[in-house]
Amino acid sequence: MIGRGKRGIFVAVLPHPGPLPLGEGATSTALVPSGRSTLARGGLRSSLSKRERAGVRESAGFVSIVILFATAFSSLAASVGALVDDRLAVERVYYAKQKDAKQPFEQAVPRSVIERRVQQELLKERVLQRVYAVTVGADQVQAEVERIRRSSMNPQMLREIQEALAGSPARFADTVAKPLVVDRVLRARFEADAAPQNARRQEADALRAKLLAAKPADRAALLAGREDTREITWKLGAKPKADVASARPVAPGSRDSYFAELPAEMQRVLAAQLQQPGDVSAVFGADSHFAISVATSRTPETLTVQAVELPHLTFDDWLTAQARTNP
Numbered sequence: 001m002i003g004r005g006k007r008g009i010f011v012a013v014l015p016h017p018g019p020l021p022l023g024e025g026a027t028s029t030a031l032v033p034s035g036r037s038t039l040a041r042g043g044l045r046s047s048l049s050k051r052e053r054a055g056v057r058e059s060a061g062f063v064s065i066v067i068l069f070a071t072a073f074s075s076l077a078a079s080v081g082a083l084v085d086d087r088l089a090v091e092r093v094y095y096a097k098q099k100d101a102k103q104p105f106e107q108a109v110p111r112s113v114i115e116r117r118v119q120q121e122l123l124k125e126r127v128l129q130r131v132y133a134v135t136v137g138a139d140q141v142q143a144e145v146e147r148i149r150r151s152s153m154n155p156q157m158l159r160e161i162q163e164a165l166a167g168s169p170a171r172f173a174d175t176v177a178k179p180l181v182v183d184r185v186l187r188a189r190f191e192a193d194a195a196p197q198n199a200r201r202q203e204a205d206a207l208r209a210k211l212l213a214a215k216p217a218d219r220a221a222l223l224a225g226r227e228d229t230r231e232i233t234w235k236l237g238a239k240p241k242a243d244v245a246s247a248r249p250v251a252p253g254s255r256d257s258y259f260a261e262l263p264a265e266m267q268r269v270l271a272a273q274l275q276q277p278g279d280v281s282a283v284f285g286a287d288s289h290f291a292i293s294v295a296t297s298r299t300p301e302t303l304t305v306q307a308v309e310l311p312h313l314t315f316d317d318w319l320t321a322q323a324r325t326n327p
Contacts, residue, residue: 083175087117090175092105124182128189144173191315200290216277219278223294226308232305234258277297293305
């Protein structure tokens with residue numbers, strides 16, 4: 001058994017499976033009558049010195065720990081293997097329903113692909129526990145099972161999946177429901193956490209400082225050639241009623257973009273900061289990126305800027321990085 005104490009990790013060492021030298025650890029049942037201890041009754045004793053006996057004890061303890069971890073790893077591997085087997089059984093049901101499926105299932109869905117998927121799901125569970133100290137409980141998994149049953153658009157397929165898992169509620173929960181809960185909870189935690197985006201925010205702040213340190217006439221040129229930079233022209237003034245009534249979506253940065261379409265706070269800050277060419281805006285945080293604008297032209301009718309949009313760290317990229325620290 002492995003646990004954690006006040007001073008770190010502790011390991012409950014299992015008894016050594018093989019006989020140790022006489023007089024060390026467990027006595028040899030081949031030489032000791034039932035109910036009799038050689039150590040307690042002055043029987044056979046070890047001829048080893050104290051230093052040699054200490055070495056034997058250390059070696060025995062080390063071997064026991066190695067065997068313990070090997071056993072734990074073997075159990076983990078067996079558990080992962082069972083998850084892979086069950087996921088393959090589920091995928092087989094899905095595959096059988098595909099009308100254009102012509103390849104044998106084993107070729108279309110190799111086991112190696114499912115193994116990687118299962119390992120990814122287990123990684124998400126580890127990251128959720130270690131980064132956010134959150135463990136998905138049995139009640140959450142059961143609630144997800146009930147949700148799947150209630151909202152299934154194909155009850156017949158759902159029954160076939162359950163049959164493929166030998167009708168086991170536990171296997172269905174572990175294979176189908178739990179990965180969904182873990183993914184949903186982890187993504188929600190990531191989206192609500194500012195820490196993963198700190199590096200990108202610092203990059204945006206550093207870029208703004210660099211722009212402010214340059215001469216106003218040179219600032220737009222500093223952004224030339226950047227793939228994350230684009231030119232935007234906003235029409236100033238009120239949006240015409242004809243456009244307000246139109247249901248046609250307007251792409252940001254298009255010739256029909258209106259300054260009045262921006263959030264009120266962003267309008268207030270940009271209007272104050274971008275008065276003339278070379279002016280630099282504050283860093284704005286959006287749902288998917290950090291933005292900085294450098295004015296290149298301003299007239300009574302329009303405001304044109306070079307807009308830098310530094311994309312946020314995506315969930316998938318963050319998870320890939322976590323794989324290196326949460327093996």
